[in-house]
Amino acid sequence: MNELEMKEKMEKLDKIIENHRGQQGALMPVLHETQELFGYLPEEAQKKISKELNVPMAEIYGVATFYSGFTLKPRGEHTISVCLGTACYVKNAQAVYERIQKDLNVKPGGTTADNKFTLVGTRCLGCCGLAPVIMIGEDVYGKLVPDDIPDILKKY
Amino acid sequence: MKMYRSHIMICRGTGCSSSNSEQIAKNFEEHIKAHGLQNEVIVERTGCFGLCALGPIVIIYPEASFYSMVKPEDVEEIVKEHLVKGRVVKRLLYAETVTEDRIKSINEVNFYKKQHRVALRNCGVINPENIDEYIAFDGYKALTKCLTELKPQEVIDIIKQSALRGRGGAGFPTGMKWSFAAAAPGNEKYVCCNADEGDPGAFMDRSVLEGDPHAVLEAMTIAGYAIGGNQGYIYVRAEYPIAVKRLGIAISQARAYGLLGKNILGTDFSFDIEIRLGAGAFVCGEETALIASIEGQRGMPRPRPPFPANKGLFGKPTILNNVETYANVCTIINEGPEWFTSMGTEKSKGTKVFALGGKINHTGLVEVPMGTTMREIIYEIGGGCPNGKAFKAAQTGGPSGGCIPESKLDVPIDYDNLIALGSMMGSGGLIVMDEDNCMVDIARFFLEFTCDESCGKCTPCREGTKRMLEILDKITKGQGEMEDIDKLENLAKNIKNSALCALGQTAPNPILSTLRYFRDEYEAHIRDKKCPAGVCQALLQYTISKEKCKGCGICAKQCPATAISGKPKETYVIDQEKCIKCGVCMQKCPFKAISKG
Ligand SMILES: Cc1cc2nc3c(=O)[nH]c(=O)nc-3n(C[C@H](O)[C@H](O)[C@H](O)COP(=O)(O)O)c2cc1C
Ligand code: SF4
Ligand code: SF4
Ligand code: FES
Ligand code: FES
Secondary structure (H helix, E strand, O other): OOHHHHHHHHHHHHHHHHHHOOOOOOHHHHHHHHHHHHOOOOHHHHHHHHHHHOOOHHHHHHHHHHOOOOOOOOOOOEEEEEEOOHHHHOOOHHHHHHHHHHHHOOOOOOEOOOOOEEEEEEOOOOOHHHOOOEEEOOEEEOOOOHHHHHHHHHOO | OOOOOEEEEEEOOHHHHHOOHHHHHHHHHHHHHHOOOOOOEEEEEEOOOOOHHHOOOEEEEOOOEEEOOOOHHHHHHHHHHHHHHOOOOHHHEOHHHEOOOOEOOHHHOHHHHOOOOOOOOOOOOOOOOOHHHHHHOOOOHHHHHHHHHOOHHHHHHHHHHHOOEOOOOOOOEHHHHHHHHHHOOOOOOEEEEEEOOOOOOOOHHHHHHHHOHHHHHHHHHHHHHHHOOOEEEEEEOOOOHHHHHHHHHHHHHHHHOOOOEOOHHHOOOOEEEEEEEOOOOHHHHOHHHHHHHHOOOOOOOOOOOOOOOOOOHHHOOEEEEEHHHHHHHHHHHHHOHHHHHOOEOOOOEOEEEEEEEEOOOOOEEEEEEOOOEHHHHHHHHOOOOHHHOOEEEEEEOHHHOEEEEHHHOOOEOOHHHHHHOOOOOOOOEEEEEEOOOOHHHHHHHHHHHHHHHOOOOOHHHHHHHHHHHHHHHHHHOOOOOOHHHHHHHHHHHHHHHHOOOHHHHHOOHHHHHHHHHOHHHHHHHHOOOOOOOOOOHHHOOEEEOOOOOOOOOHHHHHOOOOOEEOOOOOOOEEOOOOOOOOOHHHHHOOOOOEEEO
C-alpha cells in the first residue's frame, strides 16, 4: 500500500468509526470493517480506533489477537481457507492441505512469495456435505481430491 | 399471488451455490423466456434441500421431479423436454427416483421419507430473500397471534408446555429460560441468537439462516415480547457470508413491513435486531463468552451464576438461544404445544436436525423426531457407508461428544440417552466413521481442536488438554505405554470436575468414549505398535509381497524418497529407514503387490 492509498483508507476509516459511534459494543464491528478495508489491522488504524472509541491500545491488541479471524499482518490477495473440521478430516482434508502447501510452496498461515495467496487452515466451513472443502475468498470448492488443486489455483 | 403451472426450485444454499446454481437459475430464466413460458413457469431460488452432496439440485413442481448434479448446459434440455413437452429428462434425475414403471417424487426418496421437517420446514420451499413467500407459508402469523391475542406470560406458558429444549448443546428447557429473564427486574432486556455454530461438522444453523431467515427473526421478536426486551442480537460466524447477507435482507424487509422496529403491527411493542459477526473463536459459542464478544471484549467465559437471564449482555437480563431452537418457536405457537409434544421421547420432544457427514452415502441435513434410532438415520436415511466399507462409529456432539459403536445403534436418540452412552447431542453433528478411521487418531484430532480453542483462562483446560494431547500424540507415534491409558483417565476426570466452562469440562469426552468402546485400538497402538486402521503414519509399514511382485520397477521410479531398490524382474524391496510412508508405491503398483500394515 502506498502512502496515498493509506491516506485514502484512513479517511474511509473515519467514516466507519463515525457510523458506529455511540453503538454499544462497537469495537468488534469496527475491527471487522477495518480489516475488510485494509485486508488486515494496521497499527495506524488501531491507534486511530483506540483514540476515537476511547479504548486503550492494549485492549484492542488483546481483542485483535484473541480472535483468529483478525490479522495484524497483511495477507495475500486471496486467502485460501482449508477446512480441517471433522467431516473434512475423516475424508482426508489433510492430503488436500498438503498438496496446496506443496504446489504453492507455502506453510500454513503463510503467504506466497508473489503475495497472491495466504493459506490458512480453518474449522468447519459449514458445507460438510461437500467434504473435503476449501474456500478461496468467498468461493467454495467441495468434494476435492489433491489432483483438483492445480486447476482451481489457475483461476486466480 | 399469480398462479403458475410449474415451479422450478433451484437451491441457492452454500453447497449448490459453490457448484454454480446461480448460473443454472439464470439459464432457466433465459430458456423459459426464449420459449415464451415466462407467464406459466416460475424460477425460485431457495435455501438448502439437505442433500448437498448431490448438488446442484433442481426440483420441478407440481411433479416434484428431483434433478441432481445439474450442470448449466443441461438446462436447455430440461426446458425443452420437461417444460415444453412434458417429458422428464431421466438421465438427469436422481437415480433412486427412476423406477421401471414410474418416476418417484422427491418425497418418496429414502433420504426424505422418514424425515419430519419442523425447523427446516421452509428450507428449499421458499425464496429466503422474499418476505412475501415467508408470509404465504404462515410467516408472521405466530407473531401476530402473540401480539394481539396473548399476554407475554401466556407465550411463555405455551413454550413451557411444549417442553422445547435448547438445540444448541445443553438441552436446557427454553420456556424456563424465558421465564427467568421475564421475572428478572429491569426494563432493559436483550434477546440473543447463537449462530456461532462451532461444532465442526454441523451446518443446520447455517441452512436455517440461509433458507429461512425470517423464522429466526420472528421467533426472536416473540421472545422479546415474552420477556419484555426490545433489542435482539444475532451473533453469526464470519465464515457464513451468505447467511449474513440473507439475514441483512430479511431484517430490512421486516422493518419495511412494520414487523421489526417501532410499534410492531401497530401495537405498542417495539423490537429491533442487529447482526454481530464472530471472528473465529470456538469458545465464543459458550453463552457468557458470546456475550463478552458482543460487548467488544475477548470472548472468554466467566463463572455462572450470575446467569445471563439475570445479568447478561451489558449487565442486563438476557436470553440466548440457538438458531434451531428459535426455528421451532413459531410452529409451536401456530400448531399448539400438544402437537409438538406428540413427537419425541418422554424427556425430549419434537424433532432434531442432524448434519450427517463423513463416511456415509447421503451426506446432508436430516430432521427426524427425537427417539429415532441412529441405525435408522445411518442406514435407512443415510444409505450406510460407501464403497462397501464396514461401519465403525458415529460421532455426535462434536469436540464435546463421543463415538458410538455399532452395538449401540439401536438406542433411541434423545438428550439423555446420548449422555448415558458417553456422548452428547451437541448441536447435532453426526459424523460416520468406517473401518479406515483410527479411533485413537480421531480422539487426537478432537483434543488438538480443544487444545487450540481453549481460551486459556483456567488451568485445568489450558494445561490439561495439552497434557492429554501429548499422550495421544505419543500413542499414535508408537511410543505409548500401558500406563498412559490410566494417565489419560485420571487427567480426564480432573479436567471434567475443575474446568470453568463446558469447553474444558467436556473436552475429555472424545477420549473417554473411545477408551470405553475401542480400547482394543489403543492397546494395539501401545502393545503391538500397530494401527489397525492403517492411519497412524509412524506405525505403518509398506511391504512388497514376494509372490505378487513382478519386478516391473514402477514403484522404485515413483518413490519420492528413493527408498525402493531392486533389479528388473526380481522382487523389489523397501528400505524402511528411508521410507517416508507417502503411499505412492502402493497406489502405483499395477500388480497390487504392495500392502500397508
Ligand atoms: C465451548 C462451547 C461452544 C458452544 N458452541 C455453541 C454453538 O456454536 N452454538 C450454540 O447454539 N450453542 C453453543 N454452545 C452452547 C451455548 O453455551 C448455549 O448453551 C446455547 O447457545 C443456548 O441456547 P439453547 O438453549 O437454545 O441451546 C456452546 C457451549 C460451549 C461450552
Ligand atoms: S474451560 Fe477452557 S475454554 Fe472454558 S474458561 Fe477454562 S480455559 Fe477457557
Ligand atoms: S511409501 Fe512412499 S516413500 Fe515409502 S517406499 Fe512407497 S513410495 Fe517410497
Ligand atoms: S467439516 Fe469441513 S465443511 Fe464442515
Ligand atoms: S446447498 Fe443445495 S442441497 Fe444443500
